[in-house]
Amino acid sequence: MSFPDLTADLAARMPELRGRLLPNQMLAPLTWFRVGGPAQLLFTPADQEDLAYFLARLPAEVPVTVIGLGSNLIVRDGGVEGVVIRLARGFSDIVVEEGHRLRVGAAVPDVKLARAAADAGIAGLAFYRGIPGGMGGALRMNAGAHHGETRDRLVEARAVDRQGRAHVLSNADFGFSYRHSGAPADFIFTSALFQGEPGEPAEILAEMDRITQAREASQPIREKTGGSTFKNPPGHKAWQLVDAAGCRGLTRGGAQVSQMHCNFLINTGGATAAEIEGLGEEVRRRVKESSGVELDWEIKRIGMAAPAAAPTG
CATH class of the missing domain: 3.30.465.10 (Uridine Diphospho-n-acetylenolpyruvylglucosamine Reductase; domain 3)
Incomplete structure (x- = not known):
């Protein structure tokens, strides 16, 4: 899917803009899950002054979404309407x-x-x-x-x-x-x-090494993942609730609950954002059913679902 191109209108409003504007830029390569649709417009500001200049002149009706390194993020398959701002070198x-x-x-x-x-x-x-x-x-x-x-x-x-x-x-x-x-x-x-x-x-470096070793031993850090999926509810560990609900290794399409650490979802290859998010919602449902505890997402989810495919025949 693609969105109407906003670049010409915004460039006319912002003649002194120094940052980069890219229309219909795919966001999947910018996320750790490697899933998701395009940003209607991706803006990378040059520095704080450039960011302020852009926002002050951006029409109020244009939505703004901010992403970082994409580690704790699901971008839905339909993409993100409006402007997605990503801070970089500046x-x-x-x-x-x-x-x-x-x-x-x-x-x-x-x-x-x-x-x-x-x-x-x-x-x-x-x-x-x-x-x-x-x-x-x-x-x-x-x-x-x-x-x-x-x-x-x-x-x-x-x-x-x-x-x-x-x-x-x-x-x-x-x-x-x-x-x-x-x-x-x-x-x-x-x-x-x-x-x-x-x-x-x-x-300090020795302490960092201990942290690194602990992560590598217990978390699927070399997979396409978004880090911890659910917040720990008061008095509980999210991974224990997920495990007790029988969700370790659960799959949906190309998405899977990690066998190593079941508070992590992973893209085993070719998963869609809908499969990853849908798997997370299924985990939440099963945990609620088995324990009565409701898990809250720690991973941020943005954008729109992909349009339904038109019927054939």
Whole structure:
């Protein structure tokens, strides 16, 4: 499927735009699941100023969706209407500041932040080695692993809203909770400042190695997957509920519940987004039926289902 091309109209409205506009750009290659349809328009801003310029001039009726590294994401097969914004090179700086602090762009991968902190002798951020994704997503969902969460180390973050206005949010402004932040939904995070503590690089790197080994031993990280699928309900582990419901190894088309870690869905090859999402919904149904506990998605799902095929004959 393809959408009407918005580029000519937007280019006329934004003569000084420096970022890249691509109409009907397939999003599957940008996601870890490798599924999904096109973005009506994919915009990669040059920097924060370019992003603000774009948003301030974008017609209010055009929907905006933000994606990061695509690790915790299902793009539905019908694609995403409006503009999909993906931050890239202009948001990838890492700067070591005084007081054992790191300021990082929202496009920086979590693992790269952990490594930069280790190289600078900054402890307290090694847990990011175990989180697939980028810093923008970590801010939005209070990403955490291995006894650490984003809210534990965030000092402040910078963002641009749908009208192109810049904001600075303190940690308290986020209203963090488990895998959630209360920041306004239309804020696009552009950078963040993290507080660490003094540490020995060798010890920090050793901790990161332990995290890496633990992930490789227990998670299907070499598969086409989106990471943890469901949030842990209060008092429960999602994977245990999925396992107890008999869903380990369950399949739907090319989608499968991982045999290694059953809170992971994987694309075994050729799966559609509908098969992956449908499998997840079937898991939720079976868990609810067997335990009475309702699982909430941790993976973000965006876009529209593919149009139904026309009948033949």
